[in-house]
Amino acid sequence: MKRRSINSRAMNVLAFAVVIVWLAPVAWVMLTSIKPTMLINSAEPTFFFFTPTTEHYIEVFTRFRFGDVIVNSLITVGVSTLIVMILAFPAAYAVSRMGLMSGDFWALTVLSLRFMPGVVVVLPYFKMANSVGLLDTHLALIVVYVAFGLPFAVWILRGFLLDLPREVEEAGRLDGFGWLRILFFLVLPMAAPGIAVTAIFTFVFSWNEYLFALFLTLQKVTTIPVALQKTIDVYNVLWGSLSAGAAIQLLPMIAVVFLLQKHIARGLALGAVK
Amino acid sequence: MTVSLRNLVKRFADGTVAVKGIDLEIADGEFLTLLGPSGCGKTTTLRLVAGLEEPEEGSIHIGGRDVTAVDPGDRNIAMVFQSYALYPHMTVLQNMTASLRVAGMPKAAADEKAGVTARSLGIEHLLHRKPAKLSGGERQRVALGRAMIRNPICYLMDEPLSNLDLKLREHMRTEIKRLHQKYKVTTIYVTHDQTEALVLSDRVAVMNKGEILQVADPVTIYERPATTFVADFVGSPSINFLKGDLRSGVATVAGRVLKVARAGGDRPVTLGIRPEDIVLGPTGSGIFDGAVAFVEVYGSVVIAFIEPKDVGGLLARREFVAAAVDIHEPIAAGDAVGVRFRDDRISVFDAGDGTALSC
Numbered sequence: 087m088k089r090r091s092i093n094s095r096a097m098n099v100l101a102f103a104v105v106i107v108w109l110a111p112v113a114w115v116m117l118t119s120i121k122p123t124m125l126i127n128s129a130e131p132t133f134f135f136f137t138p139t140t141e142h143y144i145e146v147f148t149r150f151r152f153g154d155v156i157v158n159s160l161i162t163v164g165v166s167t168l169i170v171m172i173l174a175f176p177a178a179y180a181v182s183r184m185g186l187m188s189g190d191f192w193a194l195t196v197l198s199l200r201f202m203p204g205v206v207v208v209l210p211y212f213k214m215a216n217s218v219g220l221l222d223t224h225l226a227l228i229v230v231y232v233a234f235g236l237p238f239a240v241w242i243l244r245g246f247l248l249d250l251p252r253e254v255e256e257a258g259r260l261d262g263f264g265w266l267r268i269l270f271f272l273v274l275p276m277a278a279p280g281i282a283v284t285a286i287f288t289f290v291f292s293w294n295e296y297l298f299a300l301f302l303t304l305q306k307v308t309t310i311p312v313a314l315q316k317t318i319d320v321y322n323v324l325w326g327s328l329s330a331g332a333a334i335q336l337l338p339m340i341a342v343v344f345l346l347q348k349h350i351a352r353g354l355a356l357g358a359v360k
Numbered sequence: 361m362t363v364s365l366r367n368l369v370k371r372f373a374d375g376t377v378a379v380k381g382i383d384l385e386i387a388d389g390e391f392l393t394l395l396g397p398s399g400c401g402k403t404t405t406l407r408l409v410a411g412l413e414e415p416e417e418g419s420i421h422i423g424g425r426d427v428t429a430v431d432p433g434d435r436n437i438a439m440v441f442q443s444y445a446l447y448p449h450m451t452v453l454q455n456m457t458a459s460l461r462v463a464g465m466p467k468a469a470a471d472e473k474a475g476v477t478a479r480s481l482g483i484e485h486l487l488h489r490k491p492a493k494l495s496g497g498e499r500q501r502v503a504l505g506r507a508m509i510r511n512p513i514c515y516l517m518d519e520p521l522s523n524l525d526l527k528l529r530e531h532m533r534t535e536i537k538r539l540h541q542k543y544k545v546t547t548i549y550v551t552h553d554q555t556e557a558l559v560l561s562d563r564v565a566v567m568n569k570g571e572i573l574q575v576a577d578p579v580t581i582y583e584r585p586a587t588t589f590v591a592d593f594v595g596s597p598s599i600n601f602l603k604g605d606l607r608s609g610v611a612t613v614a615g616r617v618l619k620v621a622r623a624g625g626d627r628p629v630t631l632g633i634r635p636e637d638i639v640l641g642p643t644g645s646g647i648f649d650g651a652v653a654f655v656e657v658y659g660s661v662v663i664a665f666i667e668p669k670d671v672g673g674l675l676a677r678r679e680f681v682a683a684a685v686d687i688h689e690p691i692a693a694g695d696a697v698g699v700r701f702r703d704d705r706i707s708v709f710d711a712g713d714g715t716a717l718s719c
Contacts, residue, residue: 251443253442254448256432256439257446257447259431259433260412260438263433263458263462275448276448
């Protein structure tokens, strides 16, 4: 009993240390985003005793057009996530239940598309987008994000669906349910935590994506990661603006994780990523 | 409605033959149980009847109609699953009325029918709860209600009581029996619990390795098992097997004539004797003597496990002879006893293939 309590205390200390290591940069960014420029550039770092400022937030919205940039990110990432989920759910069901491309070989083959480094295909994508006039449009990024997000979403959802009790669907078949009714009235509600987790992952990957956004956008549809980079030029790094932009990029993610943490924990425990 | 399975064969993708050419006729209103150990093919057979699996060979007829290629939802059968398989996000009422609503029944009529069914099962107070808020017994009743509400022509039950504790299982067993007596709907019930099979069924089909070994009423299954497997699987504590010889139609064990078997020919045989067909007396009074190694109290009876003395190689499978003794009889470990059998109750099996020779 005593040993267990010592062990659990040691685990707590370790967990706390890990959390500090993970959160320290985030806290640093948050603090820098509200610190006056003079203090940011001072040789002595200041952590607590300063008057917070909104100057950097105002700057990213005025000078770096973050209003438009956030809308661009929300459109491309939101629409692509929605399309990915609409396609991935029936696809994952077909894979996990209907014997279509079932088995680990196919699952890994599909997943391996996700392993492919983006830099391998970014130039062909750029050429293609340019030749069909999609450069610097939302659609170009949406297409790419769907192409890259779909295999991963199918793979992760397949894990969730395989964990669902098959008997419920069989009971549905005996009750006279057709495939679509089984899919949307039985499987969809049961798989909701898994779908939420998959959607969050898909959203996060696209939300943070930099390479394709850099190549396929010029001015009009720039997303947050690309806009952040514009706070760094040849002569200068605008740490305040960079931090404010990074904080803006982080906040929706943190909000989503806090709001859906119950689903995420359940989803992670249920699915293939456990 | 009658159900008939004709030469049913089911092979799985990995090459396993789960069902090997089963032929079975189930009469209208009959309660038939498929009994057997795990992996014997009983659940697969039930799933074939349900339409959840497709047979490689053979056909399934329900009420005279060939339903082999008919969708499960169009067979007008209802199934109760081992895990209950209730729709977790729906209330009990929605669970029960789902099939009626899919079939196009208006909500008011479906709800009214659910109310009537729920009352007959004593679950009307649960109608607006979700399955997660129900106990195991309540879930079981809801699963039964969901099956009953459709007025199916046949019920299929796949180990529906195995997730319940003993008391509740006995209670629900009686409930299922009562419902069957009342409505007389053809029922195919799958279980590995021989007590459940004997208590509930009009007939029991004992299965092993994808084949049906014997189909008969519970008394025949218990008293006249067709093979040593059936004899061993049915009955608790297990039947005793002794090595014997058949000479000129007479079975002998340890030099004593025990029972006349109808089959002719001289051959080694296995004799099956139920624990309650063993009579214990003073040493020297029986076929052989032995010492009580230990006893197990079962309630009304005590099972004495006896180690035979001076008759080596007598027992065919186990090292003790199990004898049922009335709870009021004084018996304890270490007692020396003489062991005798009720000759007319002994089953005789071929020692080679295990098939019954006596009638």
